[in-house]
Amino acid sequence: MSVSKTAIGVTFEVVYLARLREAFGAAKETVTLPAETSDVDGLITALRGRGGAWAAELAPQRPVRVAINHALAVSAAAIHDGDEVALFPPVTGG
Amino acid sequence: MNVRVQIEDFDAGREIAALRARDPRVGAVASFIGTVRDVNDAANVATLTLEHYPGMTEKALEAIVAEARQRFDILEALVIHRVGTLAPLDQIVLVAVTSAHRGEAFDACRFVMDYLKARAPFWKKEMTAEGARWVDARASDDAAAERWRRDPA
Numbered sequence: 001m002s003v004s005k006t007a008i009g010v011t012f013e014v015v016y017l018a019r020l021r022e023a024f025g026a027a028k029e030t031v032t033l034p035a036e037t038s039d040v041d042g043l044i045t046a047l048r049g050r051g052g053a054w055a056a057e058l059a060p061q062r063p064v065r066v067a068i069n070h071a072l073a074v075s076a077a078a079i080h081d082g083d084e085v086a087l088f089p090p091v092t093g094g
Numbered sequence: 095m096n097v098r099v100q101i102e103d104f105d106a107g108r109e110i111a112a113l114r115a116r117d118p119r120v121g122a123v124a125s126f127i128g129t130v131r132d133v134n135d136a137a138n139v140a141t142l143t144l145e146h147y148p149g150m151t152e153k154a155l156e157a158i159v160a161e162a163r164q165r166f167d168i169l170e171a172l173v174i175h176r177v178g179t180l181a182p183l184d185q186i187v188l189v190a191v192t193s194a195h196r197g198e199a200f201d202a203c204r205f206v207m208d209y210l211k212a213r214a215p216f217w218k219k220e221m222t223a224e225g226a227r228w229v230d231a232r233a234s235d236d237a238a239a240e241r242w243r244r245d246p247a
Contacts (some may be wrong), residue, residue: 017145067215084149086147086150091211092213092231093188093211093217094210094211094217094235
């Protein structure tokens with residue numbers, strides 16, 4: 001994947017899984033964040049700001065897990081151009 | 095391949111035979127099979143659909159197996175996890191571990207299963223008489239994984 005860095009910020013793919021995919025009606029999208037808020041916290045805050053299902057599913061008391069490039073990430077983890085960020089509920093396999 | 099995500103069912107006997115084949119160092123094999131129950135949270139379950147995150151799932155399982163190898167004196171480890179739509183009585187997951195002695199095999203098998211439940215990106219959706227519902231994660235699963243956390247000495 002080649003996503004070039006632009007003046008407006010950091011551009012990356014966001015993947016939604018399981019309950020979140022159904023609630024948002026989307027499996028993935030391309031998101032651009034200002035470079036200074038380009039981390040997991042910044043992404044969740046931006047998505048929550050859309051209101052509706054976004055605000056409900058990503059409310060602070062709802063547990064959500066985040067992976068960056070297929071590895072679990074903490075809320076302070078930075079997001080870079082071209083990353084694949086996934087948002088999903090706590091896992092229930094096994 | 096010691097980590098597999100597949101739609102097809104598995105034959106635990108055949109998998110275990112292959113895992114310990116031609117290795118006379120093996121003195122113990124521990125295995126766990128998870129299956130679909132017909133009742134969960136007081137509702138009858140007709141089918142269970144397992145979704146995963148292709149690309150991350152295999153990496154997560156491989157990381158869990160690698161950590162088990164680091165923590166326990168084991169010889170081989172195998173994880174097979176099914177995805178797609180399953181019914182009560184169906185097999186979901188197989189974990190099998192070989193070692194020289196039983197203690198390490200038992201511990202490593204439980205460790206892999208506990209970490210899989212807390213860290214591998216699978217999600218269950220149940221079809222019940224009242225409709226479809228996503229299964230909620232259980233606090234007890236996080237607690238089971240937490241038990242393996244290494245406290246600083």
